[in-house]
Amino acid sequence: MTDNKYKKLGLSLLFDGLGMASYIIPGIGEFADILWAPLSGWLMTRMYKGNIGKAAGAITFIEEALPGLDIIPTFTIMWVYTYVLKKKEVKEIIDIDPS
Numbered sequence: 001m002t003d004n005k006y007k008k009l010g011l012s013l014l015f016d017g018l019g020m021a022s023y024i025i026p027g028i029g030e031f032a033d034i035l036w037a038p039l040s041g042w043l044m045t046r047m048y049k050g051n052i053g054k055a056a057g058a059i060t061f062i063e064e065a066l067p068g069l070d071i072i073p074t075f076t077i078m079w080v081y082t083y084v085l086k087k088k089e090v091k092e093i094i095d096i097d098p099s
Contacts, residue, residue, distance in 0.1 A: 005083055008047055008079055008082075008083075009076075009079050009083075011047065011075070012047075012073075012075035012076045012078070012079045013075075013076060015040060015043060015075045016073040016074070016075045016076050018036065018040075019036060019040060019064055019070050019073075019074075019075075020070055020071060020073075022036070022070055023070065023071075029070075030067060033064055033065065033067070033070065034065075036064055037060075037061050037064035037065040038061060040060045040061065040064050040074075040075075041057040041058065041060050041061030041064070042057065043060075043075075044056045044057040044060045044074070044075065044078065045057035047075075047078075048078060048082060052082075056074070056078045059074060060074045060075070060078075
């Protein structure tokens with residue numbers, strides 16, 4: 001579990017770096033965003049399953065598609081939300097003696 005956690009962190013940093021790389025080459029970056037936006041949304045849904053992954057994928061797509069928002073590290077924010085902020089459900093089983 002821990003290995004997968006840090007693998008996702010590494011991928012998140014890489015993908016956020018790729019998204020921000022469009023600022024390096026002015027003019028070409030906007031074209032690259034047209035290709036990167038759907039790919040980044042799809043990657044987010046593969047990294048994080050369920051409804052939260054779908055929502056994050058949509059947000060990532062919008063963030064990458066709109067000009068000027070590439071600076072937001074959505075993959076890393078999602079990692080922090082998943083592994084740092086989100087509380088795990090704790091289910092406590094209480095046995096009751098019927099007698």
